[in-house]
Amino acid sequence: MPLGLMYLLDKSNALTIEKILEFPKNFVFKKANGNAPTFWAKGNAYWFKFRLKNTTNINQTFVVELPTPLYDEGRFYAVEDNKILNVQYLSWDTPQLDRPVKHRNFIFPIALKANQEITCYIKLRKEVGSIWVPITVWERNAFDYYYYSADYHTWGFVIGILLFVVFFSFLLLFAFKDMLYFFYGLYVLMAIGFICTSQGYFIRFYVDGSFGVSGNRMRYVCSLLFLISGLLFIRKYLRWDLLKTSFFNYMTWAVIGMLTIMLLFLYVDHLSLKDTLFHSYSALISGILSVVFWFPTLYVIFGAIYCIRIQHFAKEAFYFLLANLPIATIVFHSALSNYEIINGTRLVEIEYFAGAFLLEIVVLMVLLAYRLKAMQDTAEKLFMEKTLAQQQRTEAILEAEDRERVRIARDLHDGIGQMLAAARMALGNFLAKKKVENEHIQNSLDLLEESIKEIREISHNMMPGALTKLGLSTALKQFVNKINALGVLQIELQIIGIKERLSEKIETMMYRIVQEILSNIIRHAEATKVSIELVKHEHELVLVVEDNGKGFDTKDARNHGIGIKNVATRVEYLNGSVNFDSAIGRGTSVIVEIPLINSK
Known part of the structure; x- marks a missing residue:
């Protein structure tokens, strides 16, 4: 941030650079605090001024950069000795081809002669939300060399990782038929939408309201969808539906319902009322949206702490808190700075949020992998127990079968076999004593002999x-x-x-x-x-x-x-x-x- 940054609140939204220069004593600028001053604007315009000097002996071009693409109005003035040297105007819907620097952010180039010093004035206005001013001044050569490549490579890397996580989550969904992976993939997908709309990526596709809302309000739509998907994921992940108390289950659906109502309001107001309500009650809507954006984070943290206290999925809740801590820190820091309770800093830059979210995603992926392994271990343990029980039943049946074979073989050999042998012997002795030759009786003796042999064979086969x-x-x-x-x-x-x-x-x-x-x-x-x-x-x-x-x-x-x-x-x-x-x-x-x- 340039040294000596000053600000002025314009509640009338009617101030011009000419009035400020003509009556400087009537418009007193105050010193801005923090390295990224933040103001709860309520739809009002803010003016900023700072000195810029070319300390070299050659002519140079500088670039004044604001790393945010979604201001409703941004005006830049270069003034020297109360004379306006340069005027530039940008808005979120200004096509990149019409900008002095072809980039989505608010970037103003200014050429200075050797040792020239000027005063820069910037007017910023945003209908809803806070005005955040992390101004950076670059030399044009350094900007062209570093800024574009670092910007595109960084965001390409972030979006690529998140898309891979989405793809992997849906693979797990199809493999294990567990809706947890669906909600997780949806959560990451909505995070991609939130990051892209907050950064102004692909704005040319929805600048005209093609997606049902005014172009710059797509960030609110994606933010609400991001919060809804996050609540659905954490409800499934920590199984709030299994809690003895139904408070969290009902409260989660109530918060989701509130977010859904806000989502519907954005679409109805644009499609049916032509943004009348949004324009008429911008201060009220701005306050409601600010609460809507930080309350779910506070609620989720409270729910995770409660799960730890009652030992309900305590390990998962503890690691989720650790993973969510960087994002929660950024969210609450943003809320406090938006309300001007603390000085604004660059901590709320989307780059920091993306980094914190990547950290959360990595930790959650590890936790989901651990959860998956635990489920597989449990399933394997149950399978082994089932297999062992089945094997024990099979063993018992086969051993009982063999014992029965032995018993039957013994009974056939020692019981029926011995009785048949005794009967044959008695009948043979009877015929020998009587000296009777009877063909029918002899046939009976032969049948007895065959029966004895058959029984012995069966007995032998059953237990040789x-x-x-x-x-x-x-x-x-x-x-x-x-x-x-x-x-x-x-x-x-x-x-x-x-x-x-x-x-x-x-x-x-x-x-x-x-x-x-x-x-x-x-x-x-x-x-x-x-x-x-x-x-x-x-x-x-x-x-x-x-x-x-x-x-x-x-x-x-x-x-x-x-x-x-x-x-x-x-x-x-x-x-x-x-x-x-x-x-x-x-x-x-x-x-x-x-x-x-x-x-x-």
């Missing part, structure tokens, strides 16, 4: 003695030999690496798996040859069964019958994996892999 006494290798060899003896299939069995007994659980389940696979081959495959290979590695047991049958379509769910499901269930019980590789006309290959580390 070789499995419990001699182990998996011997049991499989005996089982394969019996099938080969029937002439139905030609089975080739290879067992590699099994030199000692495995755990009872693995031996029993693997035997049942081989039984189930061969049963399916006999019933469905129409195969003539089967190859079985059982290999024990250091940390896993691999079973490969291949046949030359007709094969089946593995993608057809109708082919996944009870047999395949039984195999899969037993493999899952052993924490293993099974793969069925088949196609119609080329046979079937079944590969079972069982870990040996955690299967004891």
Whole structure:
């Protein structure tokens, strides 16, 4: 800010530079305080003056810059010895091509001769809001070299990051179907609109009221939408709908309703009343808008503190407060300086707001990522608990099934089998004593003999003695030999690496798996040859069964019958994996892999 900046309030809005110069004693300028003086204008005009001197021995052009694009009126006068040397006029709706410096901000160039000193006067007027005057004087060469590139690169970087955050938020929305990410993306999108309209970006697209409101009032529309989306996001983020007290839930909707009414007022006044109310009650509207803009911030901070106090999403509320602290500081500093309670500073520049908002966005993205990870961890934990419970149920069922097999096998062998053998022996002894030859009785004896053999076979298949006494290798060899003896299939069995007994659980389940696979081959495959290979590695047991049958379509769910499901269930019980590789006309290959580390 230039040294010696002075200001004058013009309540009449009728002062001219000629009157000020003609009657200087009637218009006393006061010293402006702060490096960016701020005044609650209430629609009044303010005049500012300062001295500008070219301290070099060459002619130079200087640039007087006001980094704000939305004044209703800005007039610049260069005066020397009470003579007006230069007059320039700008307004928010002045096209950039018609400006002396092609930029959205209020920038006034002035050429000075060597060692020339002048007095600069600036008149500023804004219908609604405060007048903020962070004046900067540049040498034209330095301005052209630095200002444009820094301005465009900075805002391009900021808008680019925010657009990426919006895109990423909507990706998360589509991935997880959680409306929290929708409100967050909407919040950031409205922030982009607020920043762009506050900076006058793209004003040529809405300067004529194409979006339903007078061009310079689009910043109020975007500000209101920004506040509404922020309230929707924080309500969802801190789950105010789950609070025991309904105050925050109802109050949030009340504040959103108030902001929506203000939004509708802007559109109705422009579209239906031709801005009559806005012009007639600009001071009142200015006061209402100022409260509307800082009250939601205060309300959100209070709500977050309350959540921390009652331990409702306390961690999220605490980190949100930390993230929101820079923006809250700027908002309240702006409010206090607008009401002239404290001196205005450059802290309220949109660049600082954008930086604070970027910081908030980064922190919130980290918090949302943490929240997402916590949700995934919880879901994974629930899935693991569900899987474990299901595995325990499967284990209990299979163990109960095996116990029942053992019991039935024992009952068949020791109970029914023994009784049938006793009956046959008694009947045979009776015939021997009586020396009776009866064909019907002999047939009955033969049937008894066949029944005894069948019961023994069933008993053996349900719980083969070789499995419990001699182990998996011997049991499989005996089982394969019996099938080969029937002439139905030609089975080739290879067992590699099994030199000692495995755990009872693995031996029993693997035997049942081989039984189930061969049963399916006999019933469905129409195969003539089967190859079985059982290999024990250091940390896993691999079973490969291949046949030359007709094969089946593995993608057809109708082919996944009870047999395949039984195999899969037993493999899952052993924490293993099974793969069925088949196609119609080329046979079937079944590969079972069982870990040996955690299967004891």
